[in-house]
Amino acid sequence: MEHKSLDNKIVSRVIEESGIKSFATASIREIVRLVNQLEEATGIRYVRMEMGSPGLPAPPAGIEAEIESLKRGVASVYPNIEGVKLLKDETSRFIKLFLDLEINPQGCFPTVGSMMGSMAAFLVANRNDKSKEGSLFLDPGFPVQKTQVRMLGHDYASFDIFKYRGKKLKEKIESFLAGGKVSSIVYSNPNNPSWMCLNEEELSIIGELSRKYDVIVIEDLAYFGMDFRTDYSVPGAPPYQPSIGRYTDDYIILISSSKVFSYAGQRIGIMAVSDHLFNRRYPDLLRYYTSDKFGHSIVFGVLYALSAGVAHSAQYGLAAILKSVNDGKYRFIDVVKEYGEKAKIMKSLFTGNGFRITYDTDIDKPIADGFYFTISYPGMTGGELLEKLLYYGISAISLDITGANRNDGLRACVSHVSRDQFKDMESRLKSFNCNYPV
Amino acid sequence: MEHKSLDNKIVSRVIEESGIKSFATASIREIVRLVNQLEEATGIRYVRMEMGSPGLPAPPAGIEAEIESLKRGVASVYPNIEGVKLLKDETSRFIKLFLDLEINPQGCFPTVGSMMGSMAAFLVANRNDKSKEGSLFLDPGFPVQKTQVRMLGHDYASFDIFKYRGKKLKEKIESFLAGGKVSSIVYSNPNNPSWMCLNEEELSIIGELSRKYDVIVIEDLAYFGMDFRTDYSVPGAPPYQPSIGRYTDDYIILISSSKVFSYAGQRIGIMAVSDHLFNRRYPDLLRYYTSDKFGHSIVFGVLYALSAGVAHSAQYGLAAILKSVNDGKYRFIDVVKEYGEKAKIMKSLFTGNGFRITYDTDIDKPIADGFYFTISYPGMTGGELLEKLLYYGISAISLDITGANRNDGLRACVSHVSRDQFKDMESRLKSFNCNYPV
Numbered sequence: 001m002e003h004k005s006l007d008n009k010i011v012s013r014v015i016e017e018s019g020i021k022s023f024a025t026a027s028i029r030e031i032v033r034l035v036n037q038l039e040e041a042t043g044i045r046y047v048r049m050e051m052g053s054p055g056l057p058a059p060p061a062g063i064e065a066e067i068e069s070l071k072r073g074v075a076s077v078y079p080n081i082e083g084v085k086l087l088k089d090e091t092s093r094f095i096k097l098f099l100d101l102e103i104n105p106q107g108c109f110p111t112v113g114s115m116m117g118s119m120a121a122f123l124v125a126n127r128n129d130k131s132k133e134g135s136l137f138l139d140p141g142f143p144v145q146k147t148q149v150r151m152l153g154h155d156y157a158s159f160d161i162f163k164y165r166g167k168k169l170k171e172k173i174e175s176f177l178a179g180g181k182v183s184s185i186v187y188s189n190p191n192n193p194s195w196m197c198l199n200e201e202e203l204s205i206i207g208e209l210s211r212k213y214d215v216i217v218i219e220d221l222a223y224f225g226m227d228f229r230t231d232y233s234v235p236g237a238p239p240y241q242p243s244i245g246r247y248t249d250d251y252i253i254l255i256s257s258s259k260v261f262s263y264a265g266q267r268i269g270i271m272a273v274s275d276h277l278f279n280r281r282y283p284d285l286l287r288y289y290t291s292d293k294f295g296h297s298i299v300f301g302v303l304y305a306l307s308a309g310v311a312h313s314a315q316y317g318l319a320a321i322l323k324s325v326n327d328g329k330y331r332f333i334d335v336v337k338e339y340g341e342k343a344k345i346m347k348s349l350f351t352g353n354g355f356r357i358t359y360d361t362d363i364d365k366p367i368a369d370g371f372y373f374t375i376s377y378p379g380m381t382g383g384e385l386l387e388k389l390l391y392y393g394i395s396a397i398s399l400d401i402t403g404a405n406r407n408d409g410l411r412a413c414v415s416h417v418s419r420d421q422f423k424d425m426e427s428r429l430k431s432f433n434c435n436y437p438v
Numbered sequence: 439m440e441h442k443s444l445d446n447k448i449v450s451r452v453i454e455e456s457g458i459k460s461f462a463t464a465s466i467r468e469i470v471r472l473v474n475q476l477e478e479a480t481g482i483r484y485v486r487m488e489m490g491s492p493g494l495p496a497p498p499a500g501i502e503a504e505i506e507s508l509k510r511g512v513a514s515v516y517p518n519i520e521g522v523k524l525l526k527d528e529t530s531r532f533i534k535l536f537l538d539l540e541i542n543p544q545g546c547f548p549t550v551g552s553m554m555g556s557m558a559a560f561l562v563a564n565r566n567d568k569s570k571e572g573s574l575f576l577d578p579g580f581p582v583q584k585t586q587v588r589m590l591g592h593d594y595a596s597f598d599i600f601k602y603r604g605k606k607l608k609e610k611i612e613s614f615l616a617g618g619k620v621s622s623i624v625y626s627n628p629n630n631p632s633w634m635c636l637n638e639e640e641l642s643i644i645g646e647l648s649r650k651y652d653v654i655v656i657e658d659l660a661y662f663g664m665d666f667r668t669d670y671s672v673p674g675a676p677p678y679q680p681s682i683g684r685y686t687d688d689y690i691i692l693i694s695s696s697k698v699f700s701y702a703g704q705r706i707g708i709m710a711v712s713d714h715l716f717n718r719r720y721p722d723l724l725r726y727y728t729s730d731k732f733g734h735s736i737v738f739g740v741l742y743a744l745s746a747g748v749a750h751s752a753q754y755g756l757a758a759i760l761k762s763v764n765d766g767k768y769r770f771i772d773v774v775k776e777y778g779e780k781a782k783i784m785k786s787l788f789t790g791n792g793f794r795i796t797y798d799t800d801i802d803k804p805i806a807d808g809f810y811f812t813i814s815y816p817g818m819t820g821g822e823l824l825e826k827l828l829y830y831g832i833s834a835i836s837l838d839i840t841g842a843n844r845n846d847g848l849r850a851c852v853s854h855v856s857r858d859q860f861k862d863m864e865s866r867l868k869s870f871n872c873n874y875p876v
Contacts, residue, residue: 029519054514057511057514062513066513070501076494112550112705112744115743116550153591263514267517267750288588288591304467304585305557305586306744307550307554310705311705312703312705313752
């Protein structure tokens with residue numbers, strides 16, 4: 001079916017029927033649904049780059065531990081809200097071995113995906129001081145975290161960091177914090193979608209400002225260790241994944257299992273609250289919770305009321321994966337390197353056919369190859385480019401919805417494009433380039 | 439170890455160290471932790487009635503389907519936010535067969551426990567009209583649902599229904615609704631903790647008022663079919679579990695899998711939104727969500743942002759349980775009848791030793807035997823009674839935290855007391871009765 005060509009009329013009709021008004025602002029899930037319909041209507045397999053979901057199988061250690069726990073009878077027993085002991089211990093150990101940070105197991109919680117992790121973080125971190133108003137997002141970023149803040153009735157500010165890298169970051173962030181209204185700073189590192197990676201100097205600036213203005217830092221490590229330019233893969237040995245934990249006392253780290261452990265289906269992530277923050281008291285929390293202690297509000301306020309804990313078997317599954325990673329048996333970073341290798345090839349297919357990498361540099365170096373990259377085509381906005389590429393069997397999402405300053409680009413995710421599609425992808429990009437000469 | 443007697447000094451010390459200031463207001467989880475410590479320090483096995491968790495094994499159909507799905511590879515794949523098709527279909531079928539209601543599979547969602555179900559319901563139902571302020575709870579009830587409402591910055595009202603049963607319910611509820619500030623009415627049926635059961639007449643009153651004042655009804659069926667006085671166990675045949683669905687258009691039904699399917703560990707419940715409500719448009723929802731449609735806000739607003747769906751294998755597990763129930767193969771109500779049978783015996787042990795049943799009647803009939811019952815002892819408040827019983831190896835929770843008018847009672851849950859403890863329980867109650875003569 002790869003060699004069939006697309007029927008423009010069918011594509012037009014399906015797009016028309018989808019009700020999508022603007023390809024610049026359509027959500028990821030709307031594009032996913034549209035491309036499902038396009039594949040069904042046209043019979044053509046798309047080069048699908050719109051959704052950031054894993055393309056590798058789950059680690060056998062996790063599956064086996066889940067099965068074993070189910071046979072043991074955990075399905076009928078409420079899990080502890082704060083997480084089963086084994087998982088808390090292995091999480092704390094993972095953080096020591098791969099981040100070189102000390103976080104007591106007590107502050108290491110499973111959450112129902114990192115989605116619930118950020119939700120729980122906002123529910124407490126953005127309510128600790130009634131004179132403050134919400135989060136500062138270092139953009140571009142994952143759009144749903146802003147949805148969460150809005151849903152909770154909080155406010156947020158954001159800016160695109162591309163032009164404020166290195167020392168320039170300080171003045172820019174401080175311009176937001178100086179008003180005293182910011183509760184928390186949020187970013188993902190590596191950055192989704194641009195794959196920019198904040199370095200130690202930049203993290204030290206964020207840490208310094210966090211202390212100066214008493215702002216909690218929420219660090220999203222959804223793509224833990226996936227800046228493949230540096231080898232973070234050896235447990236307990238430097239170099240370590242850069243982290244805010246070295247530069248401030250009050251921070252929350254979110255580690256998704258979806259990408260690095262290919263475990264998106266079981267909805268389990270990790271939320272680690274620094275010891276200092278866990279034990280801090282904020283009288284304004286009493287407006288919403290029965291305790292003024294941050295850690296107590298997280299467990300008995302938020303995690304209890306959101307879902308009363310995480311699926312029991314999934315906790316044993318993730319604990320087993322972490323144990324095998326911590327013991328040096330499962331080298332998870334080596335496994336996900338495949339994404340970086342595919343990114344390198346896919347980027348060259350784009351740039352060889354008139355495209356440009358939108359976010360092309362990481363301060364003074366070329367951007368790394370990872371899970372996402374960004375693409376532009378001369379003379380087109382992101383919305384236009386996305387709509388036109390759909391006629392060539394290629395899908396992605398517009399950068400407009402990620403808080404990027406650039407409205408001429410798309411985010412492309414490598415995970416669901418298989419190597420056997422590369423040849424086809426190349427010929428589609430060639431015809432695109434012929435029909436839209438630069 | 440059953441025949442050792444408790445060392446009062448040790449009990450006093452452990453209570454002292456627990457930091458619990460008042461047994462009237464201590465939360466369920468605080469009592470659980472205290473009794474864990476008491477059992478450890480004294481070496482005595484308590485008659486534990488404080489936590490409403492299942493005491494039966496999970497149905498093999500669920501476990502097997504989870505294991506099979508894990509082997510098939512679902513752990514690495516994001517589940518649909520709105521739930522896998524099989525589960526949605528079997529849920530809609532279950533609702534038809536056991537409630538005689540038609541709800542389109544599209545409005546049947548898995549949630550991370552009914553805990554997330556009520557949270558999701560409040561996040562949309564209490565935001566559909568900016569002139570309204572929150573929920574009306576028909577008490578007594580499950581305390582955490584009020585925590586959820588408070589956490590979201592909404593308001594709530596409540597009253598104890600015991601003195602307002604039957605026709606008297608109308609005037610009482612209307613006195614709250616008449617102000618036009620109530621967004622939703624919330625109750626559990628059978629009632630946790632009193633085990634009162636709202637009947638068809640009362641539900642028709644709630645339905646009538648729901649229409650008159652345009653209020654959404656949130657019906658919590660956590661103890662589905664567990665009013666064992668009536669046999670609701672035959673799929674597709676009357677009598678059916680009473681439900682608000684017969685009396686109003688705009689309702690949400692929550693069905694926990696924790697008790698009726700003994701599946702508390704996997705954190706999966708069902709939220710069913712009536713077709714009429716699913717398709718209704720409320721312009722005020724646009725303050726928080728991208729759509730004014732109730733159903734769209736539930737899926738792409740709330741369920742997406744809370745956890746991006748429910749653990750994949752647990753969805754297949756619950757789907758298999760429901761299928762086997764719907765096919766008439768797994769008679770779930772027969773299985774949980776054991777709770778009612780134990781309740782009958784345990785209540786007689788209490789009443790034979792000076793205790794009274796606090797909520798003793800269901801309008802004009804004796805209260806049913808089920809998962810919970812309520813107990814009082816002449817001349818003692820609930821807090822006093824709970825503290826004193828701990829010295830006799832018996833634990834429960836105070837009714838004060840359930841919104842009950844009665845502050846002289848405790849909620850007792852039968853699930854974790856095994857029949858081999860009854861003899862011991864009887865002798866402990868006898869000594870209690872001797873030492874506190876009525």
